[in-house]
Amino acid sequence: MFRILSLLVIGISFMAAESRDLTNLPVWPKQFKWWSAGIPAGYHCTHIIEPADPHTWKDNYFCWEAGCTNPEIRWSSAGPIAGMRCTQIIETADPHTWRDNYLCVPTWSHYHFQWSSAGPIPGKSCIQWLETADPDTWADNYLCADAGSGPIW
Secondary structure, three states: HHHHHHHHHHHHHHHHOOOOOHHOOOOOOOOOEOOOOOOOOOOOEEEEOOOOOOOOOOHHHEEEEEOOOOOEEEEEEOOOOOOEEEEOOOOOOOOHHHHOEEEEEEEEOOOEEEEEEOOOOOOEEEEEEOOOOOOOHHHHHHEEEEEOOOOOO
């Protein structure tokens, strides 16, 4: 039964992917941006929030250029999202329940994100996620992936 459901989810994801312009997806990291002060002009974003963290995490966004196809990136502060490929976003030094936070992409996505709470990952292109108002060692946190990933030609 699980195998049938998995195949159904993959089939639905593939059909959804086929109905979008996947050649216009944002290119990593050039057309992405981390922003910790609201949504920046010229971008569409996913809201990155940890409700249990008191250090101004209510105005943080992971964004892509507005002229690109929506890459359907989603955030969860309550575990991985079913039917998506998720990357755990964790800062072990932060005591405010960061162990259950995930950035997720559709299964068809060519973004294969990796997270580091100890600086950029060698061989990957990385974007720093910094909330300057949070004192819990966020200065060395990076979301990384292969340079140029995204568009499906």
